[in-house]
Amino acid sequence: MQIRNWTKAGSLIAKADGDGLTFTLSAKGTASWILRYRTVHPISLRLCRR
Structure with a gap:
């Protein structure tokens, strides 16, 4: 539910x-x-992009 609100707001966000x-x-x-x-070594993996 929170993710829907964040995407509707349209502002920059990074939530861990x-x-x-x-x-x-x-x-x-x-x-x-x-x-x-x-x-x-630290690794970063992008799981999903929409």
Whole structure:
């Protein structure tokens, strides 16, 4: 429900769950989920883009 409100508002946002999963919304309205985790080198993986 919160994600729908954030996308309707249309402002820049990055909300993390604390375990490496982040929802981002750009100024142009592009929404995406990013998963970050650590190995020897930090890795960032974009899961979904809409």
